[in-house]
Amino acid sequence: MTRRIFATDSIWARAGASGIVVGLVVGIGVSVLASFAPSAASADTSSAVTVNASSAITPAGSPFPDLAVTVSKTTDLTSEGVLVSWTGAGNKKSTRPQGNVGGENFLQIAQCWGEDQDNPGHPDRTTCQYGAFANAGRDSGVLPNIDPEDADAVEAAKGLAPNIASEDEKYTTPNYGLSASPFTAIPFKAASGELISAVFKNPGSSVLTHYISDKAGKVQTARGDPTPEGVPLPSGIVGVDLASNQYYTQFTSNEVKWAGSDDSGTGSAKFEMQTSMQSPGLGCGQPVIVTGQPTVGQSCWLVIIPRGTGDSGVTQIIRPGLFWDAWQHSIAVKLDFKTVGIRCEIGSSEVQLSGSELIAGAVSSWQPELCAGASGSAFVLSTGSEADSLASAVQKLPGPLAFTSRPYSTTTADPLQYAPVGIAGIAVSFAIDRRVTPSGTVPQSYIDAETQPFETVNLTPRLLAKLLTASYVGSLPPGADLNHVGYASFTDQGKNAANITRDPEFLKINDPEWAYQDLNSISLSDVLAPSGRSDLATQVWRYILADAEAVAFLNGTPDESGMIVNPYYSTSATVNPTRSGLSLPKDSFPKADPVETVRGTSASSPGPINLVTWRPFASDWESGAYLTLRGDGLALGEWDLNATPHKYQKAVRSLAGDQGVLGLTTTASAARYQNVTASLENAAGKFVAPTSSSMLAAASAMTPTATQAKVLEYDPASSKAIAAPTAYPLTMPVYAALNPLQTDASLRAKYANLITYAASRGQVPGTALGQLPAGYAPMPQSWIDQALLAATAIKDGISPIAQPVPTTGSRAAPIYVDVQAPTNTTAAAAIVSATAAVAAAAGPVSAAAADPVATGSAAGPLVGKPTPDDPPMGPVSAALPAGLLAGLLSAGAFPMISRFRRRF
Numbered sequence: 001m002t003r004r005i006f007a008t009d010s011i012w013a014r015a016g017a018s019g020i021v022v023g024l025v026v027g028i029g030v031s032v033l034a035s036f037a038p039s040a041a042s043a044d045t046s047s048a049v050t051v052n053a054s055s056a057i058t059p060a061g062s063p064f065p066d067l068a069v070t071v072s073k074t075t076d077l078t079s080e081g082v083l084v085s086w087t088g089a090g091n092k093k094s095t096r097p098q099g100n101v102g103g104e105n106f107l108q109i110a111q112c113w114g115e116d117q118d119n120p121g122h123p124d125r126t127t128c129q130y131g132a133f134a135n136a137g138r139d140s141g142v143l144p145n146i147d148p149e150d151a152d153a154v155e156a157a158k159g160l161a162p163n164i165a166s167e168d169e170k171y172t173t174p175n176y177g178l179s180a181s182p183f184t185a186i187p188f189k190a191a192s193g194e195l196i197s198a199v200f201k202n203p204g205s206s207v208l209t210h211y212i213s214d215k216a217g218k219v220q221t222a223r224g225d226p227t228p229e230g231v232p233l234p235s236g237i238v239g240v241d242l243a244s245n246q247y248y249t250q251f252t253s254n255e256v257k258w259a260g261s262d263d264s265g266t267g268s269a270k271f272e273m274q275t276s277m278q279s280p281g282l283g284c285g286q287p288v289i290v291t292g293q294p295t296v297g298q299s300c301w302l303v304i305i306p307r308g309t310g311d312s313g314v315t316q317i318i319r320p321g322l323f324w325d326a327w328q329h330s331i332a333v334k335l336d337f338k339t340v341g342i343r344c345e346i347g348s349s350e351v352q353l354s355g356s357e358l359i360a361g362a363v364s365s366w367q368p369e370l371c372a373g374a375s376g377s378a379f380v381l382s383t384g385s386e387a388d389s390l391a392s393a394v395q396k397l398p399g400p401l402a403f404t405s406r407p408y409s410t411t412t413a414d415p416l417q418y419a420p421v422g423i424a425g426i427a428v429s430f431a432i433d434r435r436v437t438p439s440g441t442v443p444q445s446y447i448d449a450e451t452q453p454f455e456t457v458n459l460t461p462r463l464l465a466k467l468l469t470a471s472y473v474g475s476l477p478p479g480a481d482l483n484h485v486g487y488a489s490f491t492d493q494g495k496n497a498a499n500i501t502r503d504p505e506f507l508k509i510n511d512p513e514w515a516y517q518d519l520n521s522i523s524l525s526d527v528l529a530p531s532g533r534s535d536l537a538t539q540v541w542r543y544i545l546a547d548a549e550a551v552a553f554l555n556g557t558p559d560e561s562g563m564i565v566n567p568y569y570s571t572s573a574t575v576n577p578t579r580s581g582l583s584l585p586k587d588s589f590p591k592a593d594p595v596e597t598v599r600g601t602s603a604s605s606p607g608p609i610n611l612v613t614w615r616p617f618a619s620d621w622e623s624g625a626y627l628t629l630r631g632d633g634l635a636l637g638e639w640d641l642n643a644t645p646h647k648y649q650k651a652v653r654s655l656a657g658d659q660g661v662l663g664l665t666t667t668a669s670a671a672r673y674q675n676v677t678a679s680l681e682n683a684a685g686k687f688v689a690p691t692s693s694s695m696l697a698a699a700s701a702m703t704p705t706a707t708q709a710k711v712l713e714y715d716p717a718s719s720k721a722i723a724a725p726t727a728y729p730l731t732m733p734v735y736a737a738l739n740p741l742q743t744d745a746s747l748r749a750k751y752a753n754l755i756t757y758a759a760s761r762g763q764v765p766g767t768a769l770g771q772l773p774a775g776y777a778p779m780p781q782s783w784i785d786q787a788l789l790a791a792t793a794i795k796d797g798i799s800p801i802a803q804p805v806p807t808t809g810s811r812a813a814p815i816y817v818d819v820q821a822p823t824n825t826t827a828a829a830a831i832v833s834a835t836a837a838v839a840a841a842a843g844p845v846s847a848a849a850a851d852p853v854a855t856g857s858a859a860g861p862l863v864g865k866p867t868p869d870d871p872p873m874g875p876v877s878a879a880l881p882a883g884l885l886a887g888l889l890s891a892g893a894f895p896m897i898s899r900f901r902r903r904f
Helices: 151-156 166-171 357-370 386-393 444-448 461-468 504-509 512-516 535-545 548-554 621-630 667-672 692-700 745-759 781-796 825-840 882-903
Strands: 002-005 026-029 049-052 068-071 080-087 106-112 139-141 183-185 199-201 208-213 219-221 237-239 256-260 267-273 300-307 331-335 350-355 376-383 401-404 417-432 636-640 647-650 660-666 679-681 731-738
Touching: 049 331, 068 331, 080 300, 106 267, 166 183, 183 199, 256 267, 267 621, 350 386, 350 745, 357 376, 357 417, 357 621, 357 660, 357 667, 357 731, 357 745, 386 401, 386 731, 417 535, 417 621, 417 667, 417 692, 417 745, 417 781, 461 504, 461 535, 461 548, 461 679, 504 512, 535 548, 535 731, 621 660, 621 667, 660 667, 692 731, 731 745, 731 781, 745 781
Parallel strands: 350 376, 350 401
Antiparallel strands: 002 376, 026 376, 049 068, 068 080, 080 267, 106 256, 106 300, 139 183, 199 208, 208 219, 300 331, 401 731, 417 660, 417 731, 636 647
């Protein structure tokens, strides 16, 4: 189970591609009254910015004088993806990097944290996270400038830029002639002020010298003999390796070293924004505290560096984009980040939440608005098995509020109250760049689009089944015995395709352009799937099992091209080698094939590779989106003989232009990381992508589950689903569930506050804190009504199971609150209606009990008079006090019990 303390705006801090998860802290106040006034923030918070080549430090001489770059989002940023798109990048198609040449006619993109004091409005190049990859770097040997005393050389160099710009001289070693030409290295200055620098003055000398790190990690001069003790670093310099250091490596850097354009100079690339949680060296989003001013997050920069066909003094791109020759033409966009840090009072007690990962993004957004000063509580969301969370929430002892998409499994009456809090879904994300086949006749338009990302993919349930069952040959470790999937040898490969892009079924339902691609990525042979158990996995399998062709395939029937299911995943006991068919649906994605390579007899022979080693799990559902954004298919690296013990390395992620990844994720995570998502075939036979409207269409087609009428589901086999052609088939509801008879009333009140906020202001779409993030659909009014009723029932301890009714004893005295009565008769009626419905939810009572008659006037909303700083509360104010009135009006509501139960 993943534990998330909502302490910052970023859900996970990433230590490179490993996807290490850390917590965020979210606070929620106990007071409903202070928290639920409507937010003034607009749901439309678009912040796209376009910059042109004319905004460069030196516009003259730019490789692309007509360049215009648009960044899709520049404010309210956290750890997420943004789209960088452009036009005007010349009239020649980009060329990919090759060997030590960085390519031709392309862009480089990087994130920086500091402003250049010599050029205000532009970032300082020493503060950019850049240089972790080959063909980019931060340093390079350079040719010396022309000797001014050599008249012939001066004449020959007229009109040419100097090899070493004056702006680079302070980072460049002297020319030592044939023994050593000059060397330029642009240092990295971290947000903490520490430096990584490979060129600095010798101790006790004024001469700039090039330094390296030896195998033992000691600093040595690049020229001359190493010394046992190494060279001491000057104060402030903490390292000399500009490609791999404590601030960034090739596994953690978010730089885009090559972003190509089509033949018209148009292109796009996804960029990973990093906060101080992912990149302490950048420090973006760190709290900036100014006395008397609101705390804001540290701003940063996005820099775009145009690269043509050659660098100063050479005819090819072989030097870093940070060298002044290229840097002077860079253009930049200022980035505003949400504050990273704790928002609740220090020392607040933790309140536990558990269950569905689907709701994590929404809770992260809601948390700052829910935190109410010293009375706030730090909410800790542990995502994991919803079934386990429900097993805890069902107890009467205090336990975490559970988030679930399916009801509690029980053979007796269900004691839980279910409050809808969100509509989200499961997405199949992809990052697939075009690479046309080198042979045969290819339409020119396809050649012109080389390296550009595909924007649409259609998938059927059977194709998804193939991806999840290791049925494509590339999903199995090479060198192992693969006869069980029909692969005998390179010359006898059988009928199972290497990956999905070579599957005739895939080619039949997608754009004809796919047939002209030569895509060989291992991560196109399966889909990155999360480990662990969840309702989400169950729903994916239910979607697959609702399709007759997918069911037949899983049972062992070949598809039309002869492709067969990996028999270890077959649901047929006669096909499955274990003689026990795979039981589906499951709440997980098993690695069922025991395939493994055989290790050689040599001591240096690589270790064995099994299915998990070859195609590992993603750590969770969000990781599927994050890895897709980065182009990281979790491919296996080389066998490392230098490691102790020997082990396989992790392969470096694929960069823009060469990506090929498929990942299972949530719609919220896909939106957060700017993933392109597949259109799935729904029950009506239509291919539909996940959008707010398509998820709402699915919500309208949902039906009550068989065991709990208050929990809806999208059943792809239902008549309502078949009649909904615009519905996205992997849409799921999220419910907050709790036994209202849990004994801690204070804790139940905190949960009720969270639910009430989630069902009111938390349903306003937008990027501002407190709003509903992209990837969720706002709930219909009927869902909101159910949530508010359930919140009141949880707060007031009203069970959905019939409780014994005392026949003797005195009634509790009514509660009177000195508040202003509502002047709106509709609002007052809503209170009575909501109260009656909550009482109805308590279930039937003994027929012997007499029906008491309620007397007196309904109490007004439990709020004080508006102050100048309090905006009108609207209809929410009428719904909140329903719990306080339930005791007064519930008796009169008993005749309506059965009708209300059928509504939810």
